[in-house]
Amino acid sequence: MLAGKSVTAYVGLLAVLYAGGTVVPLQPNFPAELTRRMMRVAGVETLIVDDRGLGVLPEVVGDGTRVRVLDTGGVGDGFPLVAVDFGAALAEPVVVDSSEPAYVLFTSGSTGVPKGVPISHRGFSSYFDEMDRRCDFGPADVFSQTFDLNFDPGIHDVFAAWGAGALLLAVPPSAYRDLPGFVAEHGITVWHSTPSGIWMAREMGALEKGALDGVRWSFFGGEALRCQDVMDWLVAAPGSRVENLYGPTEFSIGICWHRWAGEESRRRGVNGTVPIGKVHAGHEFRLVTEEGEVSSVEGELWLTGLQISTGYLDAAQNEGRFVVADGRRWYRTGDRVRAHAEGDLAYVGRMDSQVKVHAWRVELAEVDHVVRECDGVRDAVTVPRPAAHGNELVVFYTGREVDETVLADGVRAVLPHSVLPRRYVRLEQFPLNPNRKVDRLALRKLAENMTI
Incomplete structure (x- = not known):
């Protein structure tokens, strides 16, 4: 159609x-x-x-x-x-x-x-x-x-x-x-x-x-x-x-x-976001750590139940996404999720949104959250860009123009000085992809093409 x-x-x-x-x-x-x-x-x-x-x-x-x-x-x-x-x-x-x-x-x-x-x-x-x-x-x-x-x-x-x-x-x-x-x-x-x-x-x-x-x-x-x-x-x-x-x-x-x-x-959300809640009745989930252990607290969200797809049309793409464990077929979402004591799940970020800068593991969603808390900032998205020494971070934000030292002071609460973002760039609005989500790939390309 x-x-x-x-x-x-x-x-x-x-x-x-x-x-x-x-x-x-x-x-x-x-x-x-x-x-x-x-x-x-x-x-x-x-x-x-x-x-x-x-x-x-x-x-x-x-x-x-x-x-x-x-x-x-x-x-x-x-x-x-x-x-x-x-x-x-x-x-x-x-x-x-x-x-x-x-x-x-x-x-x-x-x-x-x-x-x-x-x-x-x-x-x-x-x-x-x-x-x-x-x-x-x-x-x-x-x-x-x-x-x-x-x-x-x-x-x-x-x-x-x-x-x-x-x-x-x-x-x-x-x-x-x-x-x-x-x-x-x-x-x-x-x-x-x-x-x-x-x-x-x-x-x-x-x-x-x-x-x-x-x-x-x-x-x-x-x-x-x-x-x-x-x-x-x-x-x-x-x-x-x-x-x-x-x-x-x-x-x-x-x-x-x-x-x-x-x-x-x-209270149940993470980094200022709303919880994603509970899975539908008749379905199960598990949280799996990077070491492959099932956690009751936080990890990659795996799902199984009636709504699961039979797999991708190109079967070669199934590897690593649709897996069998404990006799059941699971879908690995690639999303890092935290479980609240009352049973709600909270989205933390993509598993691949955790990047290393100078050997320090950085959760990009945490940086976004801290920058959003700065007075005058409407929204923020942090992306990595390649540099001679490895990765460095660039923060894009919307709202009014904010002095970079103010933004950096906020970020120091979650990051050591050696991995602070190199640039804070104000945009009138974020680019959107065809599905009207923030186009992070476009922001990464913009960061890569910058002269810093």
């Missing part, structure tokens, strides 16, 4: 599932070579395209890629077409085995090589059963759709809304210019975005007291959610219940949730 958030896309995804097929959402604004690679890996044979998809189709199939296009009108005769036979319409949906894939989604590709992840009907169903148990969505609700359909939170929005008989509203980026006006005009009651959506709204002056008072549910996911951001959001949306959603694509959209509980949430 090579399409944006269009009628063709939404009807198309339902039609494919109704016919017992597997949906592979593809983004028209992705590089053509990346799209071709995804199509090859997923074994795409037929495309549904909207106007945006049609515009890039010649480039996507320009290297001789063999694919047919569903003739929905306006496609033209430049491609092999699948004719629509209205007499062959199905009277009821095709029954499929619960282990069969409903979707193939591709990870965001932080390594530069996105992985194809089949999401089964069983995992899909388990996820939405959990949502139904704790949320009171209904036909009167209006859901925001800020995510694209190739990103698993976007799939959450589609079926959380339609499963409740509610309206789903595609939110254009321009809506952030006047988010309160957009939300009020369209009666949005359920909001879902990355935490970056909060600072975008804040930068546009949209978080004034009661400005979003029609919102009754607010969901955030895709990256770490800061406690301060939640508090700012709740000033504007005081009647909203806020949940922090966590889950890798490999675990069918989401696997943990935490509902904001004020000071209690602040």
